Amino acid sequence: MNLRYLLLLLSLYTSPALSALAYTDAQDDFYPLRIHPNGKHITDNNGKPFLMVADVAWQLLRKLNYEDAVQYMDQRKSQSFNTFVIQLLPSLPTQRNYQRVTPFNNNKLSEPNKAYFDYVDKIVAAAQTRNLVVGIVVSRKSWNVVFDAHKESDWQAWGEYLGKRFEKYPNIIWIVSEEEYQSSAQYKYIAEGLRSTTTHQNLIASLSTCSPTVPIDGSPNKSDLKFVIPDSTVTYSEYANLANWQKNSGELSVQPFLISNSEFPKEITDQSVLIRNQAYQSIMSSAAGFCHMSTIKNFNPTWKINITRDGAEYIDHFVKILKGIPWEYMYPETSQSLLPDSTDQQQIGIFSLSNKRLSMLYIPESKPVQLDLTVLQGNTFRAVWYSPRTGRRWPGASSLPKSVTSVSPPDPKAGWDWILLIGSQE
Known part of the structure; x- marks a missing residue:
C-alpha cells in the first residue's frame, strides 16, 4: 500500500486529475x-x-x-x-x-x-x-x-x-x-x-x-x-x-x-x-x-x-x-536526523511514514536545505516541491543518492514557504 501511495505522490506534478480527487462529497x-x-x-x-x-x-x-x-x-x-x-x-x-x-x-x-x-x-x-x-x-x-x-x-x-x-x-x-x-x-x-x-x-x-x-x-x-x-x-x-x-x-x-x-x-x-x-x-x-x-x-x-x-x-x-499522500500513516519525526543543520531542525517540520520511505517537510522560507538521506530507507530518492501559497507543483531532483545532499526550492522568491516531498524510488 505504501508503494502505491508513493507512486501517487510522485505523479502529482503530471496528473491534473488529482485535483478532483482531493475533495469529494460525502x-x-x-x-x-x-x-x-x-x-x-x-x-x-x-x-x-x-x-x-x-x-x-x-x-x-x-x-x-x-x-x-x-x-x-x-x-x-x-x-x-x-x-x-x-x-x-x-x-x-x-x-x-x-x-x-x-x-x-x-x-x-x-x-x-x-x-x-x-x-x-x-x-x-x-x-x-x-x-x-x-x-x-x-x-x-x-x-x-x-x-x-x-x-x-x-x-x-x-x-x-x-x-x-x-x-x-x-x-x-x-x-x-x-x-x-x-x-x-x-x-x-x-x-x-x-x-x-x-x-x-x-x-x-x-x-x-x-x-x-x-x-x-x-x-x-x-x-x-x-x-x-x-x-x-x-x-x-x-x-x-x-x-x-x-x-x-x-x-x-x-x-x-x-x-x-x-x-x-x-x-x-x-x-x-x-x-x-x-x-x-x-x-x-x-x-x-x-x-x-x-x-x-x-x-x-x-x-x-x-x-x-x-x-x-x-x-x-x-x-x-x-x-495526495498517505497522511494518515505518517507521524512526526522526533529525531530530526534528516536535517543535519541545527537551525533547520528548529524551523522545519518533518512528517514521515513509519517505514522511512517517504517524508514531507514544511520549509517556512525560501532557502537551500541540506538533507541526510542516509536516514531514509532506499538507495535513490526523488523530490517533489509544492508551493502552499500558489498551489503549484514542481518536479524536483531525481535519482538523489543515499548521502548528505542539498536541495533548493525551484522558484526561490523572498517570503515564500515550501513543501518538500522526498521519497524512495524503489
Whole structure:
C-alpha cells in the first residue's frame, strides 16, 4: 500500500486529475464520524480516514440570518472546509440570537426556548445538505454564572435535551467546554446526558480556549476528541509555547485533537504565512486535521469581503497536498536526523511514514536545505516541491543518492514557504 501511495505522490506534478480527487462529497452513509482504532485520527462511518478541516464560526447564530449563514457555508465549502464550529449560546447570558430570541426562559436550563433551537435546527439541516460537519459548543465559560446556579441533574438534563432535540442529525459533533475554572462535574453530566440520548452515537469533544499546560490525555474527563482554540495566543512567544505543547502532545497522545491557529496582532498585515505554517505544523504533530480561526468568527460587517482573504484561501491547497499522500500513516519525526543543520531542525517540520520511505517537510522560507538521506530507507530518492501559497507543483531532483545532499526550492522568491516531498524510488 505504501508503494502505491508513493507512486501517487510522485505523479502529482503530471496528473491534473488529482485535483478532483482531493475533495469529494460525502455519501449518504458517511456520517456519523468515528475515532480510528489508532486513537489519533477521525474516520467516516465506513472507517475511511477523515481529514478534519474546520473553521471557527463562534457567533454565527447571533450575527447571521439564514441566508447569510448559507452563504458562509457555501464559501467555506468552496475553500475545502468540511467542518465549522459554532457556539450554541450567545456570548453573554443577556444576549439573544439573530432573531432576538433567548435560548432559555429566564436563564433556566430546564426551560429551553423552542424558537431558539428551531433556528439551530435550520442551520444544522443546511450543513447536512452540504455534507458539512457542525461542531456545536454547548457550554461556555461566560455562562458559568448561569450553569453554576443549577444542579448536576440540570446539567445532565440539558445534555439529554440537546441529544434528543437533534438526534436525527448524524453530522453533529457535540463539544463541551472544559476549562480549568469550570467544574469538571459540569462536563461529566452534560456529556452523560448527550450520550444517553444521541441516536447516532455522535462524537463528543471537549474544548479548551486557553493555551494548555497539561498533556492532551491529562483531563479526568475522557472525550472522544479535543479542540484547542486559544483566545489569547497573540504573540510569537506564546505561539512558540503552544507549538511546543502541540508537538509533545502529538507524540504522546492517544486521543485525536485539533488546534486552531493563533489570533495575531493587527499590525501584522499579511498573516497568510503564519496561518499556513501553523496549519502544516499542526498536521505534522499528528493532529486529526486543522482548525482555522480568523476575525470571520465574529461576523463583523465586512465579513463577506474578508472571508476571501483571511488566510483560508490557502486551505484548498493544504487539503489537496495532504489528500495526495498517505497522511494518515505518517507521524512526526522526533529525531530530526534528516536535517543535519541545527537551525533547520528548529524551523522545519518533518512528517514521515513509519517505514522511512517517504517524508514531507514544511520549509517556512525560501532557502537551500541540506538533507541526510542516509536516514531514509532506499538507495535513490526523488523530490517533489509544492508551493502552499500558489498551489503549484514542481518536479524536483531525481535519482538523489543515499548521502548528505542539498536541495533548493525551484522558484526561490523572498517570503515564500515550501513543501518538500522526498521519497524512495524503489
